[in-house]
Amino acid sequence: MENNVVLSMKDISKIFPGVKALQHVDFKLRKGEIHALMGENGAGKSTLIKVLTGVHALDGGEIRMEGFEEAIINKSPQDAQNHGISTVYQEVNLCPNLTVAENLFIGREPKKLGFIDWRLMNRKATELLRDLDIDAGATDKLEECSLAKQQMIAIARAVDMKCQVLILDEPTSSLDDEEVEKLFVLMRRLKKEGVGIIFVTHFLEQVYAVCDRITVLRNGELVGEYEIADLPRVELVAKMMGKDFDDLADIKSAHKALDKFEPIVEANGLGRKGSIRPFDFTVNKGEVVGLTGLLGSGRSELVRAIYGADKPDSGELLVKGKTVKINAPIDAMKLGMAYLPEDRKKDGILADLSVRENIIIALQAKKGMFHPMSRKEMEEAADKYIEMLQIKTASRETPIKSLSGGNQQKVIIGRWLLTNPDYLILDEPTRGIDIGTKTEIQKLVLDLADQGMAVTFISSEVEEMLRTCSRMGVLRDGKKVGEITGEDLSQEGIMKAIAGGGSDE
Amino acid sequence: MSNRKKAYTTTKSGHGIRQITSMRLFLPIVCLLAVLLVNVITTPNFFVISMSGNGVLSGYIVDVVNRASELVILAVGMTLVTAASGGQDISVGAVMAVAAAVCCQILSGGEVSVNSLANPIILGIVAAILASALCGAFNGFLVAKLNIQPMVATLILFTAGRGIAQLVTNGQITYIRVGSYQVMGGYIGKCPIPTPIFIAIAVVIIVSLILKKTALGLYIESVGINGTASRLVGLNSTMIKFLTYVICGVMAGIAGVVASSRIYSADANNIGLNLEMDAILAVALGGNVLGGGKFSLMGSVIGAYTIQALTTTLYAMSVKGDQLPVYKAIVVIIIVIIQSPVFKQFLANRKAKQASVVKGGN
Numbered sequence: 001m002e003n004n005v006v007l008s009m010k011d012i013s014k015i016f017p018g019v020k021a022l023q024h025v026d027f028k029l030r031k032g033e034i035h036a037l038m039g040e041n042g043a044g045k046s047t048l049i050k051v052l053t054g055v056h057a058l059d060g061g062e063i064r065m066e067g068f069e070e071a072i073i074n075k076s077p078q079d080a081q082n083h084g085i086s087t088v089y090q091e092v093n094l095c096p097n098l099t100v101a102e103n104l105f106i107g108r109e110p111k112k113l114g115f116i117d118w119r120l121m122n123r124k125a126t127e128l129l130r131d132l133d134i135d136a137g138a139t140d141k142l143e144e145c146s147l148a149k150q151q152m153i154a155i156a157r158a159v160d161m162k163c164q165v166l167i168l169d170e171p172t173s174s175l176d177d178e179e180v181e182k183l184f185v186l187m188r189r190l191k192k193e194g195v196g197i198i199f200v201t202h203f204l205e206q207v208y209a210v211c212d213r214i215t216v217l218r219n220g221e222l223v224g225e226y227e228i229a230d231l232p233r234v235e236l237v238a239k240m241m242g243k244d245f246d247d248l249a250d251i252k253s254a255h256k257a258l259d260k261f262e263p264i265v266e267a268n269g270l271g272r273k274g275s276i277r278p279f280d281f282t283v284n285k286g287e288v289v290g291l292t293g294l295l296g297s298g299r300s301e302l303v304r305a306i307y308g309a310d311k312p313d314s315g316e317l318l319v320k321g322k323t324v325k326i327n328a329p330i331d332a333m334k335l336g337m338a339y340l341p342e343d344r345k346k347d348g349i350l351a352d353l354s355v356r357e358n359i360i361i362a363l364q365a366k367k368g369m370f371h372p373m374s375r376k377e378m379e380e381a382a383d384k385y386i387e388m389l390q391i392k393t394a395s396r397e398t399p400i401k402s403l404s405g406g407n408q409q410k411v412i413i414g415r416w417l418l419t420n421p422d423y424l425i426l427d428e429p430t431r432g433i434d435i436g437t438k439t440e441i442q443k444l445v446l447d448l449a450d451q452g453m454a455v456t457f458i459s460s461e462v463e464e465m466l467r468t469c470s471r472m473g474v475l476r477d478g479k480k481v482g483e484i485t486g487e488d489l490s491q492e493g494i495m496k497a498i499a500g501g502g503s504d505e
Numbered sequence: 506m507s508n509r510k511k512a513y514t515t516t517k518s519g520h521g522i523r524q525i526t527s528m529r530l531f532l533p534i535v536c537l538l539a540v541l542l543v544n545v546i547t548t549p550n551f552f553v554i555s556m557s558g559n560g561v562l563s564g565y566i567v568d569v570v571n572r573a574s575e576l577v578i579l580a581v582g583m584t585l586v587t588a589a590s591g592g593q594d595i596s597v598g599a600v601m602a603v604a605a606a607v608c609c610q611i612l613s614g615g616e617v618s619v620n621s622l623a624n625p626i627i628l629g630i631v632a633a634i635l636a637s638a639l640c641g642a643f644n645g646f647l648v649a650k651l652n653i654q655p656m657v658a659t660l661i662l663f664t665a666g667r668g669i670a671q672l673v674t675n676g677q678i679t680y681i682r683v684g685s686y687q688v689m690g691g692y693i694g695k696c697p698i699p700t701p702i703f704i705a706i707a708v709v710i711i712v713s714l715i716l717k718k719t720a721l722g723l724y725i726e727s728v729g730i731n732g733t734a735s736r737l738v739g740l741n742s743t744m745i746k747f748l749t750y751v752i753c754g755v756m757a758g759i760a761g762v763v764a765s766s767r768i769y770s771a772d773a774n775n776i777g778l779n780l781e782m783d784a785i786l787a788v789a790l791g792g793n794v795l796g797g798g799k800f801s802l803m804g805s806v807i808g809a810y811t812i813q814a815l816t817t818t819l820y821a822m823s824v825k826g827d828q829l830p831v832y833k834a835i836v837v838i839i840i841v842i843i844q845s846p847v848f849k850q851f852l853a854n855r856k857a858k859q860a861s862v863v864k865g866g867n
Binding site for chain 2: 350415
């Protein structure tokens with residue numbers, strides 16, 4: 001084994017039915033380093049971690065650990081732990097009803113004559129907590145500790161089990177700034193003691209604050225391993241998204257400029273604790289405004305707060321100049337809003353219902369229970385949008401679940417167009433859809449805007465946004481950090497804005 | 506009604522048979538027919554309807570339809586609860602007892618046994634239905650608002666319901682020995698057909714009409730299929746689930762009054778005993794998915810009649826009452842297996858294999 005390398009994974013492959021989750025990925029972790037594992041959702045980060053910790057069996061490749069002659073095979077997280085690999089997950093995997101000491105030593109309690117030696121256990125726990133500078137009592141109930149403390153206790157448990165490799169899987173996503181800083185102090189300490197730490201996160205700022213190296217994955221393949229100093233943020237974003245600057249030809253949208261600004265929706269300081277920080281956001285009549293940022297940056301959370309899918313807890317919302325109160329999506333719908341959710345399967349389709357029922361359901365909900373649409377009205381509405389959006393379905397009575405993804409999405413779009421909205425929110429309307437349908441949807445969005453609809457368009461594909469949007473809000477780490485207009489509306493401008501870096505704020 | 510539907514599909518297209526077999530109600534109907542067919546063989550006089558001495562219809566088949574009434578009414582409520590919440594209300598049997606107790610207590614004016622009414626019958630019935638609606642609302646609140654699993658939430662009234670009924674009647678069996686109170690479980694004037702049959706049919710028709718004439722049916726299916734998506738299209742999932750539990754409670758109340766009228770008393774320990782399980786079974790036999798979503802009210806109704814036909818059949822074959830559950834269980838297992846997706850898949854595979862063999866031969 002190379003000097004200093006504590007863990008090396010070579011040529012790792014993992015295949016799930018129909019998906020190559022990992023293909024020939026190499027990963028190396030050195031002693032006393034904090035190594036970020038980066039990539040967008042579906043890049044293979046969690047699969048790599050799960051293969052390493054024995055949750056999934058690997059289909060190819062080998063894992064070597066320092067101190068073991070042979071390649072190691074982890075069949076379960078227990079095996080991994082015995083090999084010196086510990087994991088702390090986003091949701092703390094401890095028992096909230098037990099004390100801190102019990103949690104630290106559960107499954108390996110110090111025993112005397114076959115009974116648990118409580119005094120020794122509590123003493124050892126106190127020492128461990130003091131050693132790691134964690135401000136918690138050994139006999140405190142775990143549920144009385146803050147989430148950050150619980151996370152640190154989970155780490156303490158891992159450290160005390162003499163782990164050489166510590167995996168932190170999105171540990172910071174539910175912590176506030178101060179708590180994150182405390183966690184970093186602990187991470188740096190462990191690093192000094194020679195523990196190799198794998199840090200999985202989607203917060204760019206945090207990567208640059210605490211990590212030494214970055215490994216980037218994309219679509220289950222290794223993009224590369226980089227020293228933090230050699231990889232500026234913009235390039236990291238480009239690598240994660242799979243774009244190189246040089247190949248990017250800028251596409252300017254041919255969308256006509258607005259001659260007058262008539263705000264449909266205005267958010268002032270709207271926000272929701274734990275999901276999106278207070279933001280200002282305006283969309284005008286006939287305008288397509290994009291929202292950009294990495295996945296998990298708060299794009300969806302922002303529109304969900306406007307639509308009332310998640311009730312905001314601060315700020316105010318104006319619709320056509322009037323302050324409004326939105327308690328639930330139905331209120332937003334009555335104000336002329338429509339929202340196509342990001343996760344079509346989970347939040348969009350009503351799988352067992354027919355295409356017809358899926359199209360009319362929003363309008364029917366808006367009309368209310370006692371004003372049912374007649375069969376004829378429903379059929380006319382369904383036929384109109386099947387025709388207009390060219391939905392490929394055997395009949396209007398076919399269950400939506402038997403349609404392809406793209407056609408399902410068209411049904412959902414039809415559902416909202418039928419409600420005749422003034423403001424249409426499209427969250428990733430083209431994800432997982434073939435290229436032809438994508439173009440159709442983009443064209444439709446522009447047409448709708450020309451007819452006077454206000455649209456917010458969210459997409460992970462920058463080209464698509466450039467083609468459709470005349471203005472773009474930029475989000476990073478759950479916060480709206482700026483807007484891009486005019487000249488800056490280019491691939492490079494967007495990536496720079498997404499990556500941030502302090503200077504532009 | 507089911508026969509008419511069948512005929513309609515046959516004439517509509519050449520592939521009549523395949524269309525019939527793929528219909529939702531096909532299997533439930535086949536199961537009912539199968540149970541009835543057994544009777545033709547074993548109990549030849551099963552289908553004989555005669556006019557008995559006191560001027561009412563009698564015979565096994567009349568008995569089946571009559572006795573099934575409470576179950577049919579319960580199955581209607583259970584279907585809606587199942588569709589909207591993906592769970593079942595196991596308290597309906599106990600709620601029947603509560604309704605019966607409230608009704609009888611009001612009519613008796615607190616006495617243990619009366620020969621004249623203390624209050625008008627309609628008052629007793631309305632109070633009984635209100636009480637059961639309240640029970641339904643309690644269940645609905647736990648399930649829809651507090652997100653407690655339906656089985657657990659309704660377990661509370663399942664356990665406590667009969668106790669509440671005892672409390673209402675002061676631990677006595679309250680008898681209402683008045684002819685007019687026995688109408689609901691007996692006969693209207695000189696009409697030879699038992700009243701419960703009319704009540705069950707009326708309930709089914711009214712609920713079907715409500716589902717048809719309002720958007721409630723569609724709302725219930727949407728919420729049952731995907732609660733989050735339903736909320737995002739503007740439906741109040743909580744309210745809709747809650748409503749189905751209230752309806753289910755009302756149904757239990759009606760069934761409770763009918764059952765009480767049959768025995769002109771409120772027997773808190775026995776009214777509706779174990780009926781919740783039969784009601785759930787009726788929903789399942791009707792081809793409804795117990796996990797919620799799309800539902801067929803008619804399916805559940807057919808399921809309810811199937812169960813009662815089965816019980817009566819076994820009695821007709823002189824199976825002893827205490828052995829009845831064993832035979833019932835065996836038949837139920839067969840019916841449920843026939844309707845299971847795995848079995849359907851198995852049949853489909855076999856068909857496909859046979860088809861390919863034939864093709865190969867040519």
